[in-house]
Amino acid sequence: MLERLRLHIARPTIANERLALTGRVNVRYRLKAPHRDRITHMVFEPLNFTARLAAIVPKPRLNHTRFHGPFALMSLQPQLGSDVLVGYFWGCR
Numbered sequence: 001m002l003e004r005l006r007l008h009i010a011r012p013t014i015a016n017e018r019l020a021l022t023g024r025v026n027v028r029y030r031l032k033a034p035h036r037d038r039i040t041h042m043v044f045e046p047l048n049f050t051a052r053l054a055a056i057v058p059k060p061r062l063n064h065t066r067f068h069g070p071f072a073l074m075s076l077q078p079q080l081g082s083d084v085l086v087g088y089f090w091g092c093r
Helices: 002-010 046-055 073-080 080-088
Strands: 018-024 026-030 043-044
Touching: 026 046, 043 046
Parallel strands: none
Antiparallel strands: 018 026, 026 043
């Protein structure tokens, strides 16, 4: 189990073997599967590539799962009242 955890943590954000530099200016990323319009590679300027890569990194201490509808926490507010909801956020259940 620790081996699987180690491999999961060590896995890079993007596949390094699909990255290449085109000349000295641009970054080329080969897609895993062609798009509908048969695009197989995407070419970015270095700053644009870095911005897109930073956009997919999650914020620290933020849940990755978002709930909507009746499962959302704020949907409990009319039934429970605001005092109970504030206590729930601060861990005072």
